[in-house]
Amino acid sequence: MTRRRISGKYLTCLQCRRVFPASELEKERREKKRDIYVCPYCGSTSFTKDFSDVVLIIDPKESKVAKFLKIIHPGVFAYSLE
Numbered sequence: 235m236t237r238r239r240i241s242g243k244y245l246t247c248l249q250c251r252r253v254f255p256a257s258e259l260e261k262e263r264r265e266k267k268r269d270i271y272v273c274p275y276c277g278s279t280s281f282t283k284d285f286s287d288v289v290l291i292i293d294p295k296e297s298k299v300a301k302f303l304k305i306i307h308p309g310v311f312a313y314s315l316e
């Protein structure tokens with residue numbers, strides 16, 4: 235049995251900007267038996283592969299970037315969506 239390697243591929247939720255490894259969304263999709271990817275954080279079904287610059291938000295309350303991007307939770311987010 236061969237395992238398809240999809241590491242190194244990332245998707246960003248268009249609504250909350252959170253960045254996910256494609257493999258994580260794929261796993262979630264299979265577990266929930268869905269046809270499409272759903273963001274586990276905001277429930278959006280819109281994702282993009284086209285983004286540049288990623289920011290790690292550790293403390294959203296203290297972060298100017300988090301305020302600018304309207305991010306309220308810690309995590310890894312896309313700075314600019316294309």
Ligand SMILES: [Zn+2]
Binds near residue numbers: 251277278
């Ligand atoms: Zn989301």
